[in-house]
Amino acid sequence: MQLTLGPVLFNWKPEEWRDFYFRIADEAPVDTVVVGEVVCSKRQPFLEEHIPAVVERLAGAGKKVLMGSLVLMSLPRERKAMAELADDDGFMMEVNDLSCLGMLGGKSHAIGPFVNIYNESTAAYFASRGASRICLPPELPLSAIRSIAKSLPNVSFEVFSFGRVPLAISARCYHARLNKLAKDNCKFVCEQDPDGLAVTTLDDEPFLAMNGVQTLSYTCASLLGDIDKLKDAGVSSMRLSPQQCDMVAVAKLYRDVIDGKIAVAEGAQKLDQLYPLKKSNGFLFSKPGAAFVTDSGDVRRIVPAA
């Protein structure tokens, strides 16, 4: 089982973003790293100047580097930027919207978790057009993951395994709306919430998280206890999505549990210390995504915040 570090979904300060990847390159036991702004093109210019150095450092450390495409693109400049990305032969693109497929012209590529691949026949179609790696949508249950992965042994399949789960994308910026700003003049208020802004119900129960135009889960996905099931289903990599915590330690922890160096229970306990947000894995078991299904099959739900 390999490890992939997904793209940073949040608006991090450019220097912090750069230093985060430098440290990942030097210390994290991950095999593949997805780089690039995938949520909001307005944030892209800030990262641009650091991307070459980040890519070089990661590649120099032996990591495979993928460049992620935007999830939702509508502006001409966004389409142009994605076309240039698709044209670059220096790295493989991770496609997050089908717009990019025509731009790639059959070139080998990866497909990210934002493309709807729910069955083996869709996966086969994308494989026939050059997809060699596929990160499946986070809401897929294990039975579907197994059915798809087993049907295409030559494609590497990946599953979203750590981090706030991306649940929706919109043209409307909720961070701007909350701050009574227009999206065009958003003042980049999402940077105030580098881990997403928690959204709770009127009963004070944690529910969702806001990240500009994106809506995420309040809970943090954790498939640490489900590694054997994923392996058995034909999954070859687990995706860790960057959050505001020690992601090097998170990657090491996943590596150690995969390698059998530490037991799942101990790993789960350590993960809660590294990142105390409530964990969820319900999607894997066809339960509400917010739920956590234990190894014995108990379903736990989020509890109200203290």
Place this chain on the structure above:
Amino acid sequence: MELICPAGTPAALHDAVAAGADAIYCGFNDETNARNFPGLNFSREEMRESIAHAHRYGTKVLVAINTFARAGNVELWQRAVDDAVEAEADAVILADVGVMDYCAKTHPEQRLHVSVQAAAANPDSIRFYVDSFNAQRVVLPRVLSVQEIAAITKEVKVETEVFIFGGLCVMEEGRCSLSSYATGKSPNMDGVCSPAASIQYREENGSLVSRLGDFTINKFAKGEAAAYPTLCKGRYQTDEGCGYLFEDPASLDATTMLPDLRAAGVAALKIEGRQRGRAYIERVVKTFKDVLAALDDGRPLPVDALRGLTEGQSTTTGAYKKTWR
């Protein structure tokens, strides 16, 4: 511009035909369509009869097979395509790439529309569906401004269809797992959003609380109109305060935008609401027939005629006006 109306039952389809719809969209009574509600939709036989009935009056029928095929049971979706073709559907409305591939290969003559669930929001994405599966129309997601719709319609060689009335999706359609996160049932896989089976209303200290799955979606004071607890139109809180963080409980009504949509080159206008009753269908179709006739004649458009049918009696033009964002 073609007026496309919803039909959740054969009776509603008859009403829509009688009211003068140009085309009607509907689906089979299983998980292959995105309005998989109990007691709704068409058996195979009903579909055949209904299409024959509509055709007698010159009305087209578009069959929505617009959920994503379930792994291990793709045949159910393929069979739905076969059956729609056999029933002489004027078009199939598809979302799943694998199902589109099957349809294009097995029934190359069948007219194929790209469902709003396929999230084709720009010319490159639309071109992918046209080049790969010979799609002839794309239903645009409710995330685009009229200016963007005009630019798309100009750039692509395929018809565009837009929603003009009914429920408003705030998130890009086909890419939303909010409902699945709260209830375990998904629009993409199960064809349901904020499913009725997961909804509870209860009294709490004099206010009415609506819940979806394990989560409180809204609380209404005494006398306040209680909206259906659609997840993205609920009231929540952040450290900044409490309110409708994603969208107010309003319905889409693009009547005032129709001149702009026509100028944008849009081919078809779609009314949402396959789960709605016959009276709704009849009234909405008739009203929009009047509106379109006024538009053609250069008369002032009758606006607000449908407010009584909207959620909380409040309407929005949604993403069509750029300021919505």
